[in-house]
Amino acid sequence: MKKVISISMVFVLLIMVMAGCSSNKTDEKSEDEASNSKLAKGRYVEENIEVPSDINHILSFLVSPKGITELYGYGNNGNYQKYLYIDKEWVEDESDQLKKALSSTPLQIDRVLYGEDNNLYVLADKFPTYRNALYRLSDSGELEDVGVVRFEDFYAEWNNLPYRPNSIEILKNGMIAVTYNWRAVEIYSSDGQSTVGEFASGYPSAMTACGSYLFYSNENNSEILKLDVEKNEEQASIPFEFEISDKGIIEYDGSTAYICDVTGIHLNKDGGSIWETIVDGSQSSLGMPSQELNDFILGTEDDYYYILQDTEGRFIKHIYFDENASILPVAELSIFSIEDSKTIRQAISIFQQSHPGIKISFRVANPNRKRVYTYGIKDPEATVTLQDQINALNTELLSNKGADILVLDGLPVDSYIEKGVLEDMGDIFKPMIKNEEILSNITDDYINGEKIYTMPVRFRLPIIYGKSEAVNAANSLEELANYTESNKVLPLLNPSNYRAMTAWFLLLYYNQILNDANKVDQALLLDFLRNTDIIARNIEASDDAPINIMGSAKGAIMGYWIDGIIHVHKKLIQANIEELDGIMDFATPIEAAKKWNGSFAVINNTYRANTLIGINSVSNNKELAREFIQFLFAEEIQSEALLDGFPINKLALEGWIERDEINSAFSVGDGDYQIMATYPSLHARVLIYEEIKVLERPMENDSTLIDMILDEAERYLRGDISVQQAVDNTMSSINTYLSE
Amino acid sequence: MKKSNQAWLFLAPSFIGLIFFVFLPFGDAIRRSFTTAMGGKFVGLSNYETVVNNQAFKMALANTVKFIIICVPLLLLFSLMLSVMISSLKKLGGLFKTSFLIPLAIPVSSVFFLWKVVFHQNGLLNILLSRVGVEGFDWMSTRAFPILVFSYLWKNVGYDMVLWLAGLDTISLNLYEAASVDGANAWKKFRYITLPGLLPTVYIVTVLSILNTFKVFREAYLIAGSYPRDDSIYMLQHLFNNWFTKLDIQKMCAAAVIVALVITGIILLLQRLDRRFGEDI
Structure with a gap:
């Protein structure tokens, strides 16, 4: 047994x-x-809805309680207009009550909305004060000021500074729910005289009303809370595990909750715990970084609308279920990158719209980065190292499963070229270079013999600005160190952390520590460390100097010399170093330099290549990859200013130089101290172009080698070891590395 | 069913696992050692030639050999001493046995933090040295080799001790009693009974200790990263790891085959010695 x-x-x-x-x-x-x-067959598809030609600015796009789709806007001559969308045709609403009411009560309308009480409301600036006011269109066709007291309170509190509520909803009993940028939800009585509720919300735009229920995201952005406003009690919570952007919008139709944001349209039926994604943001216009979600509207026939906004204005997109659309793509293209890229996302959205049968998946190893660190500084909260990510990618490459297109920033590019991982893209770029479509001074750096394996989609521009003498001395680190020795009255730069400071100098002057054989030279490295030490002492760098933390569009930025701009403007330091991503980034540095009658310049003709792209040599979609890359470098994509670097496309760059955004104003501040600046003038833009034309040196991409130098430099500057010891240790590590 | 068939049946699951998870991957490594990194083009012995002439490989191999030569005898000696002492304890033997095994249960990352507290420039060791007037070092950066040796001994001494204790249990107590009657002292009992009795165990303890030296990479990596400042702890595993990151899979596989051959050679040699001495006994 x-x-x-x-x-x-x-x-x-x-x-x-x-x-x-x-x-x-x-x-x-x-x-x-x-x-x-x-x-x-059968999936949701997106279509563009052309607005009537006489609408210049979309105010609101609504579905009325009767189920009619309505468009409110201002015409080319500034006149208010209302259209109805019937059978895919725009019809001007001849019996518009609001138009009649406006003739007796002129207003500058911000938005129009229907309340759950079925009344039409208008948020507008009232004349002559230009302050927010909420109006209700009465049954008799008159506009009645609801008289929200809190609106006036805010003006009083902030010395009449203009502001706008983020979103407004009117509940069934006429109560008013408002969200503000400072992540607050407030509920006012129907007469606007008192505040009946105050809550914190994670997303300032994400709120909707249904009957007497209010739906808004909780403070931690982890669930939608359903509040019975009449009883003032929480009825339910709908958890969501995905991360939505600040511009996420919530809707509810009586049985289903919706979230719409850059990641797509997601829905959750009452009682269910799973969110279904019916539209993937990356497969629609929602994922385009150049456009911002302005509004999301539920249609009447299992369809949806969203309003997107870019520098040109607002657009309406319609999402509907097409029973005949193929559910499976004809072809799929995959892209891998360590960091996110706005330009790639932009290109994916537009490419897919013109190629509906193609699905492009963009896999980012480090998505949703909340903090950006300067070179050499590692994210202490990162749980996965770059080496782990490279090893994971290498495993895929070795089993012939890697993505079709690789973004090579941070990856061992030279090794990949040597091993034959990358496909020659000469047939894409050589004609572009020949026709002078792309900047030859940048592209020259990527021609490898007769072949081109990689090319940057964008480039970033490190500049120094401030006192002209300091700017002119930045051609070499030795010159800069000598300058600081003879000009000690004011520090050259803002104080910094040893490692962050050395990383900047190393990347900017890397060629100056290389010998004729392009290898790190012992004597030159010694000079580099000594010169770095001179500047470190001049600017009072220290190991303990806090790395600047500053909120920005990119999140918190760690280790950059951003504070320096204020100090240049205050004339507390002579110059500042910054890496710029676009023409508008120059606005405040130019303003700060003006204080010194100074100037700005690129440093050592160095630039940072951004989004280095290459094709996987074992890809099964090489032709599609080539087509996409060609599209990525076309003027249409490159001309978008997405704050991720300057374009490589010459026409796109020249378009940037020519474009004058005369009405744009920029400011950077430190408490009460503000620098106000206008968009760079034509003269300044031409100067920027001249500086770009002389760029000839990409920053070193080998993070292992850079880290070896930084590790020892940091110890030397701290005083732990002598300069000779630092050089010896570095050379020993470098020799081991190179001998591998 | 024949007894031999029964044995094969019981061995089958682990043998199949071994085929899938060891032999097949190693076979693939052998194949890759004769081809280019990508594309699989046959290049003959060129990868082996590259590896043998590679300076980093020579340095890593020398360091690894040095580490084995220093650590394995020390470990065998210390663990043997401990096991003999513990086996002679009538009380508290079990407690000591467990205590020496605790390091095996401590995660490497925790050990690394512990070492940081002790061996950092401002750590406990330097504080103690300064009390007696000796200037300390940045041990982790410049004296990493002794730390690594210490770390290896600390972690593995309990494991080897258990193996020795198992060997000691096989020696008949009658022999010791007879020796006592003949007036043998403790040293003579150890020299003429314990040591010869442990010879069959020496082989397995040595092989396992050598193989365990390759696991010290985790500590070395945590102490000094991919490229240790102190060259002396740059081991073969560092090199393999770095080669993989650079996608130098062909070099990595060739080096792995070389190392496997060398280790197999050492094990065969030890086996032969074991048999020879075993016959003598």
Whole structure:
């Protein structure tokens, strides 16, 4: 009996092992076939809705309580207009009550909305004060000021500074719910005279009303709370685990909650715990970084609308279920990157709109980065190192499973080229170079013999600005150190952390520590460290100097010399170093330099390549990858200013130089101290172009080598070791590294 | 069913696991050692030639050999001493046995933090040295090799001790009693009974200790990263790791085959010695 049991056990174990290792191809295939036959057709598709030609500015796009789709806007001559969207045609509403009411009560309308009480409301600036006011269109066709007291309170509190509520909802009993940028939800009585509720919310735009219920995101952005406003009690909470952006919008139709943001449209039916994504943001206009979600509207026939906004104005997009649209893409293209790229996201959205059968997946190893660190400074909260990410990618590449297109920032590019991981893209770029479509001074750095394996999509511009003498001395670190020795009255730069400071100098002057054989030279490295020490002492750098933390569009920025701009403007330091991503980034530095009658210049003709792109040599979609890359470098994509660097496309760059955003104003502040600046003048823009033309040196991409130098430099500057010891240690590590 | 068939049946699950998780991957490594990194183009022995002439490989190999030569005898000696002492304890033997095994249960990252507290420039060791007027070092950066040796001994001494204790249990107590009657002292009992009795155990303890030296990479990596400032702890595993990051899989596989051959050679040699001495006993 024992024998039988033992044999049976061994047999079962063997079966389990074999089953675990067996191929599921046959099953997968039959499942795929079955699902194809069932779900081969039918998905949500996006279409553009052209607004009437006489509408210049969209105020609101609504579905009325009667189910009619309405458009409110201002015309080319500034006149208020209302259109109805009937059978895919725009019809001007001749019986518009609001238009009549406005003739007796002129207002500067910000938005129009229907309340749950079925009344029409208008948020507008009232004349002559230009202050927020909420109006209700009465049954008799008159506009009645609701008289929200809190609106006036804020003006009083902030010395009449202009502001706007983020969103407004009117509940069934006429109560008014308002969200503000400072992440607050406030509920006012229907007469606007008193505040009946105050809550904190994680997303200032994410709020909607249904009957007497209010839906808003909780403070931690982890669930939607359903509040019964009449009873002032929380009725339910709908948790969501995905991260939505600040511009996320919540809607509720009586049985289903919706969230719309850059990641797509997600829905959750009452009582369910799972959110279904019906539209993927990256497959629609929602994912385009150049456009911002302005509003999301539920249609009446299982369809949706969203309003997007860019520098040109607002657009309406319609999402509907197309039963005949193929559910499976004709082709799929995959892109891998360590960090996110706005330009790639932009290109994906536009490319997919013009190629509906193609699905492009963009895999980012470090998504949703809340903090940006300067070179050399590692994110202390990162749980996965760059090396881990490279190793994971290498495993894929070795099994011929890597993405079709690789973004090579931070990856061992030279090694990949040497091993044949990258495909020659000469056929894409050589004609562009020949026709002078792309900047030859940048592209020259990426021609490898007769081949081109990689090319940056954008480039960032490190500049020094401030006192002209200091700016002019920045051609070499030695010159800069000598300058600081003879000009000690004011520090050259803002104080900094040893490592952050050395990283900047190393990347900017890396070529100056290389010998004729392009290897790090012992004597030159020694000079570099000594000169860094001179400047470190001049600017009072220290190991303990806090790395600047500053909130910005990118999140918190760690280690950059951003504070320096204020100190240049205050004339507390002579110059500042910054890395700029676009023409508008120059506005405040130019203003700060003006205080010194100073100037700005690129440093050592160095630039930072951003979004280095390459094609995986074992990709099965090489032709599609080539087409996408060609599109990525086209003027249409490159001309978008997405604050991720300057364009490589010459026409796009020249367009940037020519474009004058005369009405744009910029400011940077430190408490009460503000620098106000205008968009760079044509003269300044031409100067920027001249500086770009002389760029000839990409920053070193080898983070291992840079870190080896930084580790020892940091110890030397701290005083732990002598300069000679630092050089010896560095050379030893570098020699080991290079000998591998 | 024949007894031999039964044995094969029981061995089958682990043998199949071994095939899938060890032999097949190693077979793939052998194949890759004769091809280019990508594309699989046959290059003959060129990868082996590259590896043998590679300076980093020579340095890593020398460091690894040095580490094995220093650590393994020390470990065998210390663990043997401990096991003999513990086996002679009538009370508290179990407690000591467990205590020496605790390091095995401590995660490497925790050990690293503990070492940081002790061996950092401003750590406990330097504080103690300064009390007696000796200037300390940045141990972690410049004296990493002794720390690594210490770390290896500390972690593995308990494991080897258990193996020795198992060997000691196989020696008949009658032999010791007879020796006592003949007037043998403790040293003579150890020299003429314990040591010869432990010879069969020496082989397995040595092989396992050598193999365990390759696991010290985790400590070395945490102490000094991919490229240790102190060259002396740049081990083969550092090199393999770095080669993988640079996608130098062909070099990595060739080096792995070389190392595997060398280790197999050492094990075969030890086996032979074991058999020879075993026959003598």
